[in-house]
Amino acid sequence: MADFDDPTVIVDDVHIVYRVYGASGSRNSPAAAFSRIVRRRRPPSMREVHAVRGVSFVAHKGEAIGIVGSNGSGKSTLLRAIAGLLPPHTGKVYTNGQPSLLGVNAALMNDLTGERNVVLGCLAMGMTPAQVKQNYQQIVDFSGINERGDFISLPMRTYSSGMAARLRFSIAAAKTHDVLLIDEALATGDASFQRRSEERVRELRGQAGTVFVVSHQNKTIRDMCERTIWLESGVIRMDGDTEEVVAAYEEFSGRRS
């Protein structure tokens, strides 16, 4: 249950602007760049993408919050800002505790074996070597990587994208998080893994703080979150009860298709 006296994340009128340099097509070629250096000209034009526009909300301990919206609406950008990976252009993000972003791009080393990645990932999350040892088998079992052979001793580059995502999720889920941010990572696993991971997210939510889930699968959002934020063109369209927000979003997406 959400504890409304205990805010974990405060997002206050946040704007995020990406700057894209050399956005003007042919002028970005190596020959053009060389000619600019020789002639000491200014760099090619810079374009700004205003990805998040004045977003504000408060998240509380025990809440699981879904984030939905069309492609390019700013969901991943917002998660990265909450994780502290993208500084807001204006506005502020306050978090109580350490946010951890679990995304499809979470950094694991492709040339190392799954085994080594489990160890590295756990150490990177702040576990001691003794805690890594204690958690290792549980992580491998949870991931199901070894269900069809000894894959954990093969390099990660030999894994399918679903297998890699499962391992990433399993490593991150081995620790309790103050604020856990999940970006589409659950979508890649098969049905039984999805069930296991949804259960685990529920546990994490109970033990720790707040969970944010970005997904294009409305079922995942409905199953896991009772509050949902709908973003469109970087602006919050709705923030409230998942059933109401997802229904409105579905109607909007249905009208557009």
Ligand SMILES: Nc1ncnc2c1ncn2[C@@H]1O[C@H](COP(=O)(O)OP(=O)(O)OP(=O)(O)O)[C@@H](O)[C@H]1O
């Ligand atoms: N590194 C970047 N540089 C420039 N623009 C970017 C960058 N990353 C995202 N954008 C732009 O910011 C906007 C929001 O992108 P974002 O990835 O946050 O959307 P999203 O809602 O997560 O999309 P999707 O559902 O497709 O994953 C888009 O217009 C996108 O083109």
